[in-house]
Structure formats: structure tokens, C-alpha cells
Amino acid sequence: MIDTSTSQSPVLQVAGLAKSFGGIQAVLDVSFSAREGQTTGLIGPNGAGKSTVLEVVSGFLKPDHGVIRFAGQEIQSWPAFRISRLGLMRTFQLSKEWPTLTVMENMLAAAVDAGRDKIWRALLTPGKLRTAELADRVKARELLASFGLFDLRDDPAGSLSGGQKRLLEFARVAIANPRMVLLDEPLAGVNPVMAERVLGSIRIFSERGIGVLLVEHNMAVIESLCSSVIVMAAGRKIAEGTMEQLRSNPEVTDAYLGKVVPDA
Numbered sequence: 289m290i291d292t293s294t295s296q297s298p299v300l301q302v303a304g305l306a307k308s309f310g311g312i313q314a315v316l317d318v319s320f321s322a323r324e325g326q327t328t329g330l331i332g333p334n335g336a337g338k339s340t341v342l343e344v345v346s347g348f349l350k351p352d353h354g355v356i357r358f359a360g361q362e363i364q365s366w367p368a369f370r371i372s373r374l375g376l377m378r379t380f381q382l383s384k385e386w387p388t389l390t391v392m393e394n395m396l397a398a399a400v401d402a403g404r405d406k407i408w409r410a411l412l413t414p415g416k417l418r419t420a421e422l423a424d425r426v427k428a429r430e431l432l433a434s435f436g437l438f439d440l441r442d443d444p445a446g447s448l449s450g451g452q453k454r455l456l457e458f459a460r461v462a463i464a465n466p467r468m469v470l471l472d473e474p475l476a477g478v479n480p481v482m483a484e485r486v487l488g489s490i491r492i493f494s495e496r497g498i499g500v501l502l503v504e505h506n507m508a509v510i511e512s513l514c515s516s517v518i519v520m521a522a523g524r525k526i527a528e529g530t531m532e533q534l535r536s537n538p539e540v541t542d543a544y545l546g547k548v549v550p551d552a
Contacts, residue, residue, distance in 0.1 A: 297360075298323045299499055300345070300376065300468055305354035307337075307344050314340040316523045318354075322516075324467055327490065327500040329510040332520035333543060338503045339381075341520070342470045345501075346378040347371040359467060375467035381476050383453035387446025391437055391456060394445045395428035396421075398460035427463055435459040435489050451482025458489045468499035475506060487513070507531070519543065 298321035307315040315337040322328040330338050343349040345356055347368035356364040358376045366374075386394050432438040435455045440448065445456060454474060461469055471490065478486055490513055493500050504510055510517060511531040519527040519534060521543040527534055534540045 297321075299359055300501070301355075301357045302341075302345060303355045303357075305341065305344060305356070306352045307340055307349060308352055313523050315344065315351075318520070318523075318525045320518045320525060320528065322468065322499050322501050324499040325494055325497045326515050327494055327502055327513045329514035329517035330501060330503045330520065331505070331507070331510055331517060335522075336520040336543075337523040338520055339472055342378060342472050342501070342503060346376065346470055372464075375465065376470070377461050377464060377466040377468075378470035379457050379461065379472060379474065381473045383450070383457045383477075385445040385448075385453055385456055385460075387444065389445055390442050391432065391445050391448070392425075392428060392441040394456060395432065395460060395463055396424055399424040399428070399463050424463070428459075431459045431462050434492055435462075436485055449479075449482065451478040451486060454478055454482075454486055455489055458486075458492070462493070462496070462498075466498055468501065469493055470501045470503075472503045473505065474502070475504065475509065 300322040302321070303319045305315055305318040306313075318337070318341060320328075330341065332338055340349070344351045344364075347363070347366055347370070351364050354364060355362060358371070359374055361374065363371050363374065363376070386397065389397065429438065429441070432441055435458055437452065437455055437459060440452065445453070448456060454477075458474075474486055474490065475483055487509065490500060490502070500513075502510070502514060514531070517529065517531055517534060518525055519537075519540050526543060527537050527540045529537075
């Protein structure tokens with residue numbers, strides 16, 4: 289049972305999550321929570337079920353069982369676009385951008401529409417529409433500066449490097465005013481030079497009060513960013529805590545390194 293009795297409850301709460309594909313149980317009875325303004329790690333060996341958890345929580349897959357509560361609402365039956373509009377957004381292992389649009393145009397396309405998706409609104413209130421679009425441009429310029437992309441604002445997004453595309457993806461998420469972001473291996477395909485910029489950009493989310501649920505294999509990255517870490521193996525959650533606490537957990541060590549010899 290999920291406790292929502294206090295205003296300090298985590299913004300994301302997952303209870304008894306399960307998902308199978310045919311006869312393969314990818315996720316089984318997984319429960320955890322995550323707070324705004326904090327980065328929570330989700331780690332485990334390959335095939336542990338981490339990415340499936342992100343797919344289900346973000347609405348791209350429907351769970352077989354379990355409750356997902358975000359911002360006080362049960363969302364396990366919602367489609368992905370509706371969950372995103374509630375403020376729970378995700379990125380993917382491969383960056384996705386509109387390659388023929390400029391970096392600035394990519395930003396403006398990702399801005400929250402605030403009711404501007406109806407043609408009749410534009411016809412009846414053109415002044416409000418222009419004001420909103422101007423505000424979007426101001427915010428887009430500020431975010432591009434924060435994520436180190438301002439000088440590339442007029443370049444086609446398809447011409448960016450892998451690391452720069454990742455930064456653009458973060459900036460596009462930020463302009464949509466999320467409360468929590470799910471990041472699936474954000475360092476995948478990023479060269480070491482850009483990796484530090486990507487790490488700094490993840491910290492920007494926390495600085496803005498945005499929660500982050502981070503799937504990442506690099507333990508140094510997890511330790512530097514995450515206040516709490518959830519460990520999965522074979523579809524189940526096997527531990528949760530700080531990295532310091534998890535280092536002394538034999539079950540966690542076994543999941544990553546095989547059977548631990550006590551004398552060692």
C-alpha cells in the first residue's frame with residue numbers, strides 16, 4: 289500500500305510493479321520511491337529489468353500488476369503523452385532530435401503548449417500567443433546557455449555530436465517544466481571529453497528542483513550524483529540505500545561480481 293498521508297511524500301511512488309513478456313518475467317514485485325530535487329540511481333547487471341521499469345513508469349509499456357503514483361495520481365493505466373504532461377518525462381539511450389530543425393527550433397517545438405494547440409485560440413487571442421512565444425524564446429535561450437549550447441542555437445540539430453545531442457535532449461526536457469526526469473544511460477555513446485559536461489547537466493536538474501531517476505552502469509557516476517540507489521537483479525529489487533551502504537551488502541556484491549569469498 290502506498291502512503292500519501294503527508295505532503296512530504298515522494299513525488300514518484302511505485303508499489304508491486306510486475307511486467308512479463310511471454311514466459312519471461314522482466315520485472316517482479318518492484319517497489320521504490322523518488323523525490324523531487326534529488327537524483328535516485330537504478331542499477332543492476334544487464335538484464336536486471338532497469339530499462340523495463342523506466343518503460344512501464346513512463347507509460348510506454350503497461351504493467352501486468354502494480355501501482356504507480358506520480359504527483360498524487362495513479363498513472364499506471366495512462367498513456368505516455370498524458371504522463372509527460374503531468375510532469376514525468378524520460379530520455380532514451382539514443383538521443384532523439386529533429387535533425388533538420390535548428391537547435392533553437394528543437395527547443396521551441398518542445399516547449400509546453402499552454403493551450404496553444406488549438407487553432408481557434410491563435411485566431412481569437414493572437415496577442416497572448418505572441419507573448420507566450422516570446423517567453424518561450426527567452427526561456428530557450430537561457431536553457432541553451434545553461435546546457436552549453438547557446439552558440440549552436442542556429443545550427444541544424446543533426447550536425448551536433450553525440451554528446452551535444454544529449455545536452456540538447458536535456459535542454460528540451462527542461463523547457464517542458466518537468467517535476468521528474470527518467471534518464472536511461474545518458475552517457476551511452478558520449479565521448480569522455482563530453483561526459484563531464486553531461487554529468488554537470490544532470491546536476492542542473494537537481495539544482496532546479498527536478499527529480500531524476502538515473503539508470504547508469506558507471507558506479508563512479510552513480511556515487512557522485514545519487515543520494516539513494518536502488519539495486520535490481522533478475523527483475524527484482526534486491527537492495528536500496530547509499531553507495532556506502534550497498535558496498536557492504538553481500539547480495540549486491542554477488543549480483544555484480546559473483547559469489548564473494550568472506551576472507552577476501
